[in-house]
Amino acid sequence: MTGIQDTIDYIRAHREQSMQSLMQLCSIPSISTLSDHRPDMESAVDWVVERMSAVGLNGVRVLPTGGYPVVYGENLGADGQPTVLIYGHYDVQPDDPIEEWLSPPFQPTLRGENLYARGASDNKGQIAGVFAALEAWSQAGGGIPVNIKMMIEGEEEVGSPNLASCIKERIDLLASDFCMNTDSGILRADQPSIVYGLRGLAYFELWVHGPKSDLHSGMFGGAVHNPANVLCDLIAGMHDDDGRVNLPDFYDLVLPVSDAERAALANLPYDDESFRISAADPPHLFGETGYSSVERIGVRPSLDVNGIYSGFIGEGSKTVLPAKAMAKISMRLVPNQNPDDVACSLDEYLRGHAPETVRWELKKLAHASPVVVNRECVGVLAATDALETVFGVAPVFMRMGGTVPVVSILSDVLGIDTVMLGFALEDDGIHGPNEKLHMPTFYRGVETYANFFANLAT
């Protein structure tokens, strides 16, 4: 393969341009969950369309969905070579709490080795990295060595609610040998890794209603059940003292982890203290009794309050007994749990525990099934080699606590395996303030993608 060295040379000579291109993309506040940002979402679509064409893809088009569209492009000129479906997303999380950002979330800012911006790591840095690798192959390597289909969606951060039907309607267009999913990360900057398991997600909004309007807490406090107190009671009852989720039948479908897998997870170059620090330095770690932190986020399910609100939260004191209270509650699921079953568990718990002094309402928001990836898939083998070539160290295999809904959708609808190949780091602060991308890792990522395509070509 003569093209790879020229491709790598091009990548190294064009680092500045790759970063500028990424900064352009990161300056677009494409927040999918907030409807005010619809124009920004359209700007992000335009950017992806233009970039796909510039790096050598053709047939670039915007696939409409019931929500934000998927941008598609392809290059099918590599006769006899495998076809890779590349996945990424152009939407990002909201930027609150805005006051905690050291630089504006949509003014990408370099400090030291890191580029700070919302979406820099999740997932704009990864898709910009693929674009840089494709551009290098097109411009310097003699053309992209495998067949590429690329789909960049706009609703990953809200649980990809329209992606399954979009894919089902375009099975021929999207048919591929396997998927390379960029929405992933590695263990450490000096230790590459490949994720072979992803948790699922079931996300809910729970409302508790008491009196029809806010009351004076003096005139009524003690004689009217306070919806905020009731909500706290309900949430407190969702875990037992051992940190286990206390919903009916919640663990019934959870696959036990084999001793061999527990041993492999225990051997990962991972320790609780470095994990604690990467988790933004809480006083102590905490989780289900009997499992390590790696197991707790990889092979065990969890339940978290993502947000809670009731009553008066401004400065000072307001003596109100609130009319209602709301919590956003989500669960991470592991094989063989599924979102519908745990929704039933939560519903049954509420029916059994909510007092008759209030009314309650449970809304289902995002959901996705957990998946385990086939480690013998040709994509995983090509990624393993590429990572070792660029990082000089063989990758370790890991489970990831997060959720990438498209992986289970592609398995179900197109019947294809996925290799997770992205370069986010655990301390990138994705979903929080001051999200960043480690630029040296980004540049290694670009080279890894370039090698990955080379490795696939036969």
Added chain:
Amino acid sequence: MTGIQDTIDYIRAHREQSMQSLMQLCSIPSISTLSDHRPDMESAVDWVVERMSAVGLNGVRVLPTGGYPVVYGENLGADGQPTVLIYGHYDVQPDDPIEEWLSPPFQPTLRGENLYARGASDNKGQIAGVFAALEAWSQAGGGIPVNIKMMIEGEEEVGSPNLASCIKERIDLLASDFCMNTDSGILRADQPSIVYGLRGLAYFELWVHGPKSDLHSGMFGGAVHNPANVLCDLIAGMHDDDGRVNLPDFYDLVLPVSDAERAALANLPYDDESFRISAADPPHLFGETGYSSVERIGVRPSLDVNGIYSGFIGEGSKTVLPAKAMAKISMRLVPNQNPDDVACSLDEYLRGHAPETVRWELKKLAHASPVVVNRECVGVLAATDALETVFGVAPVFMRMGGTVPVVSILSDVLGIDTVMLGFALEDDGIHGPNEKLHMPTFYRGVETYANFFANLAT
């Protein structure tokens, strides 16, 4: 007393003007707890100063405090007559949730018999009623028949933090025979009542801190203790299954209610169903086992969440594990509890129950002691007669669940009793959206104040 009939005639002929004056006052958004409203607070002070002078008070002045000032005026021309210290407040609660108001909170709007505006009932309607009665005595009754000192403060809704020191520094100026406090209400529009007991208040802000910034709930959920979940656990533990407050030593100082008082409270023309409806129609009532609703708000302490916040509360789903969570928690106190002791109870509870996986912080906000009023005080007797004259029904005697910090301050500093004489109704929605004042009751209130002054004159 020839003047009373002319005074009443004047009041009835000037109802429209009284309402217009009240609407002026209610159009000023004098929200003491929000610092943005400082200019509005100054406008309210100006309005009270002008109105005091217009209704026949002199020596009108603005008494500075460590916070918002007290407006003072007097009329000491009734030789040999008792001196009444009249109390009210010109500040109001915040107007949130603003989207639930049917008309703008600071554009007073008549619908049917009610005037809707923030502060219409608490307490601007009551002080406007006193002004109308004083104006009538001054203009038509031959002069105010007793000596008046009037103090209208601006920090009642934040717990009157500077009032005690303001009064201590002006003992001679404020010396009076007793206080008539307008910040009160009656049982029903057709059943006047006099409040002889008020609960105290201890208001706190509790923060729980975990990781130093928000985390991705997939990458860390299950392995990092979620501060929002911890806060819910802590709040849930603050009550037992019988609806009792579950803090160490919390009930130690609570005076048991005598059988005689329980019997008197049980005889009030009050039933749980009408109470439930006045409490904005919750599905069912709830409170401490073994006590009636009247007892629960009158003679028993309570603990309520006034507000709670953590994480993402916008539309849709954000999969964040929040860095911190906050709740505003207040307790209503009964004799002989006091705010300092229950603060110790709460602190001890948190020290005993907060897990080492988080840091927590407890801020003391407003506080006030509970009081019981002397029912034989000359003011109570004059008020009883005035209510019966105007309403045609003798008042009943009640405890009130709310807190009026000035009552205990005046008892402690000036050694005077207080008669609670205001005309708020239980369904006025004070502190909530769509606060209103029942105008027929307002007009009866003006006549009651006029008769009250007449009754006091010997």
